[in-house]
Structures are given as C-alpha cells and as structure tokens.
Amino acid sequence: MRAPVRARSGRPAAHGLERWAGVIAVLVFLALWEILPRLGVVNEFFTSRPSLLAVAAVEVLASAQYWSDLALTMQEFAVGFGLAVVVAIPMGLLIGASPIARGIAMTPMMALYIAPSMILLPLLILWLGVGLASKIAVVFIASYFPIVINLLAGMDEIDGRLVRVGHVFGASRLQLFSTIHLPATMPHLLVGLRLAVGRGLLSVIAAEIFVSSAGIGYRIQMFGNSLRIDRLLVYALTVSIIGYTMSRVIGLLEERWGARSVS
Amino acid sequence: MPQIQIEDVSISYGSPDAKTTFKAVVGANLAIEPGEFVTIVGPSGCGKSTLLSAIAGLVPYDGRLTINGAAVTGPGPDRAIVFQDASLLPWRTVHGNVRFGLEMQRKPRKFIRERAEHFIEMVGLNAFARYYPGQLSGGMRQRVNIARALAADPQVLLMDEPFGALDAQTREIMGGELLRIWEAERKTAIFVTHDIEEAIFLADRVVVMGRNPGRIKDVIRIDLPRRRTVEMQEEPAFLDLKRRLRAYLAEDLA
Ligand SMILES: Nc1ncnc2c1ncn2[C@@H]1O[C@H](COP(=O)(O)OP(=O)(O)O)[C@@H](O)[C@H]1O
Ligand SMILES: [Mg+2]
Secondary structure (H helix, E strand, C coil): CCHHHHHHHHHHHHHHHHHHHHHHHHHHHHHHHHHHHHCCCHHHHHHHCCHHHHHHHHHHHHHHHHHHHHHHHHHHHHHHHHHHHHHHHHHHHHHHCCHHHHHHHHHHHHHHHHHCHHHHHHHHHHHHCCCCHHHHHHHHHHHHHHHHHHHHHHHHCCCCCCCCCCCCCCEEEEEEEHHHHHCHHHHHHHHHHHHHHHHHHHHHHHHHHHCCCCCCCHHHHHHHCCCCHHHHHHHHHHHHHHHHHHHHHHHHHHHHHHHHHHC | CCCEEEEEEEEEEEECCCCCCEEEEEEEEEECCCCCCEEEEEECCCCHHHHHHHCCCCCCCCCEEEECCCCCCCCCCEEECCCCCCCCCCCCCHHHCCCHHHCCCCHHHHHHHHHHHHHHHCCCCCHHCCCCCCCHHHHHHHHHHHHHHHHHHEEEEEEECCCCCHHHHHHHHHHHHHHHHHHCCCCEEECCCCCCHHEEEEEECEEECCCCCCCCEEEEHHHHHHHCHHHHHCHHHHHHHHHHHHHHHHHHCC
16 A cells, blocks of 8 residues: 555656756756867867857848748648658558558568668659759658558557447448548557658758758758858757657647547 | 348358358347347357347348348448447547437438437436546446437347446446337337346347357247336246246256
C-alpha cells in the first residue's frame, strides 16, 4: 500500500526538478556560448554569440528577403506534403484492406521508406528541372512512405470485429474506409504524419541547399559560404521552430484521439 | 407465412489449408413468425453463433435460408445484430454509435439525429449521449448496442449472447428491459444464450441445439403469459420448463 502513495507524491516533485534542470542547462549553455567567444577560448567567427544572434534575428526578420525565402520554402513543403497526404491515405487504406496486397507491398515500400529521398534528387532534377517542381517531388517522396507504411501497419492490427460491424450495418466500400478503417488506424496515421513532417521538412531544406536560387536552404548555404554564422543560425532556428510546432500540433491530436478512444 | 425460413441448412468452415472442412451445423430446420421472440440455447461450440451468423448473412451456408421469401446472400438492412462485446466503435460517442446504421443507410441528417435520440432515450442513456464507450459500464455498452441495432430499423433483431459478459443481476435487469423494448417495437427477435433461465424468460419458443454434430435437437414452446415478470421464474410452470431443458442439455455433456 505504501509504495504507490510514495510514488504519487514523489513524482510531481521530480517533474518540477527535471523541468528546472532543463531550463538551467539551456541558460548555462547560452552563457558559455556568450562568454567563451568573448574570452577568446573559441573563435567567434565560427560560433557567433547569442547576443549577435539576437541582433541578426532583428535584422533578418525585418528583411523582405527572409519572408520571401520562408514563403517559397513553405510553399514547396506544403504542396509536396499535401499531395503526399492526399495520395498516401487512400493508397494505404486500399492496399491495407487486402492482406495479400499488404504482404506484396510491404517490402518494397519499406525499402523506399528506409532509402533517403535525397538520393533521388539528381534524377528528379533531370526530370523536373531545378525549380519548384523538383523540390515538391522530393518532399512528396520523403513524406509519402512514412504515411503509407504506418497506415499499412495500422490496417494490419485493425480489430476484425469492428470491420464486421461495418458489414452488418451495410456499409459500402467507401463508407467502410471512412467510418471504420480510417478512424481505427488514426493513431498509426498520426504517427506517420509526424514522421512525414520531419522528413519532408528535412528534404526541402536539403534540396534547396544542393540546388536552388532562393529559399531557406539556399540562404543557409549562402550564409555558410560567406561565414555569416549569426544569420545562418537565424534561418536554421526558423526551420526548428516550424518543425517543432507542426509535430507538437500532431502530438496534441494524438493525445486527444487517445483520450477519447481509451477509457 | 413465416418471416424466416431455415430448411435443411448446413454450415461448414474451411480449415486454414483449405483441404478439409468442418461441419459446424448440420441439417437445421426452423421457421420463425414475424414478431416472434426465439431464443437459442445449447452447450458452447454447438453452432449457435454460426447459425445466427448465417441468418445475418455473414457466413455462407448450404440449404435454403430465406427472409420474407428472399434467399439470404449477405447482410441487409432488414436485419441488425447485437454482439456480445467489443463491437461499439470506440472513437464514437454513444450518440455517434447509435446513428451508425442510419448513416450507412444515408438517411437525412435530421431524421438520423431524432431517431438516435429516441432510441438512446428508450434504453435510458439520455444523460450519457456524449460519452465514449470506454467511459461506460458493460451493461450500458450493451444498451448502446441494442439502441444501435434498433435505430437501424431492422425487421429482425439478432442477438448473440448480448448479456453474456454481464453479472447476474445486471443481466436480469437487461432481460426485463429488452422485453419492454421488444413489446414496444414488435421486431422479430432471435437471441442466443447459454443461460437456460434467460432463454425461457425471454422466449416464445426455445430452440435447443446439440453438439457433435451441431444441430437443432428440439424446439420448445413457452406458454407463459406475456408480459413476463421476475416472479414468474419461481412458478411451477417455469421450473418445469427449466428442468426439461436442463435434462436436454445434460444429454450433451454426458
Ligand atoms: N471462423 C471459424 N472457423 C472455423 N471453425 C469455426 C469458426 N467459428 C466457429 N467455428 C467452430 O464451429 C463450431 C461452432 O462454433 P460456434 O457457432 O461459435 O458455437 P457456439 O456459439 O454455440 O459456442 C465450434 O466447434 C467452433 O470451433
Ligand atoms: Mg457463440
């Protein structure tokens, strides 16, 4: 009887400590980052400093270029990711509905999932040019497979008794997908979407670093070449914040879905 | 004319290697009138669920099985099933589950909402319409299952041990509730159970099934007056029926 009580009263305290430890670690890191270059221990030329970063951030955010870079990158990402979602969900449900198709598709899908989509970039550029289209294609490929793979896994675990309910009440094929298969695989789908966001974002930046004349990746590459570490970091931070925000949103959806489906 | 006609129906399951088949039900004959309440009892594995699934159109059969004269070839809106467990959609609320059948039938929105509300009220779950199945007790979940089946407006209500997972007391209450609803709706009802008292209490006729092979052994008419009361279960007529059925079922276990 005593152990659970102790654990219960002990856990929130530990949680608070952990949280503070995290904040303190960040503060210490920022302090060292600021002080060490000033003391000449490391070369500020390569590391920049938080205070310089803050100044650079103000400059960058005030520039029209930053916003047009951001708009371009987000456009490439959004179109590629959106297409991936729109194609991957029906594909995953369709292939997943048949155990045989699932068995056949799983291995090649897995191989394509594991291979980084960037290895296709040279080919995509050859086919689609160096502009928008090849970036969209890279994002599409990077996002598509995590979604399909996770949906297939979800379809594999689906409770046959719930599918039977659909049949009993006369669900059409389409109704079965939308009212049974899709909600039943929602936890898997959300995991797939979260992975897809990360991979898609990585791909668009990497593709821009390799070949482009604008966009966040291009600017990161350019600032790297001209050793504007402060500005490079502002752009890099932008990518982190976008990625973090999107996966947090999906994480919240996962929590909400989990809360309603389980007692 | 009987509403459901089962003539020389046999049902087999193929083994995974598809080389042999297992006969779960052999040569079943039964005719059920509209509005009748029929219960099916028998030891586990005698093919009760199998026979019910065939009527539901979920498993193929040999022989003749008709509803209103038309051969059963699959599930249809003229039938609805209540399963023992785990058949509510966990991501839908009580209201969302009850409307499911009507949504599949693409009925107008307003009609769906009103009909769902009506049946949620009938099973006494008004206060829980916005709850998810995971937040309900076993008895409440089965009320939702019954409401969902009735809301779809079937002519025949099929129930496979719907109260099998409930405790004895809840089970008795649910039985009474079910009869009240059935008397109001007058659907044809087929109810599978392995509880002899439940079988007698609910039924116009009790179908007794036996094992090895799975078959219908006898059909016993229950001439107790409607409406049934819990007190009836202590009366000599009820106890007689109980003794008779128990003797029947004991044969199988010997
Ligand atoms: N899907 C199935 N595949 C193969 N055999 C089955 C299947 N379902 C049931 N059976 C077998 O058929 C017989 C009757 O089962 P069932 O109808 O579930 O019995 P009951 O509901 O009376 O307990 C049992 O021997 C059971 O093992
Ligand atoms: Mg059974």
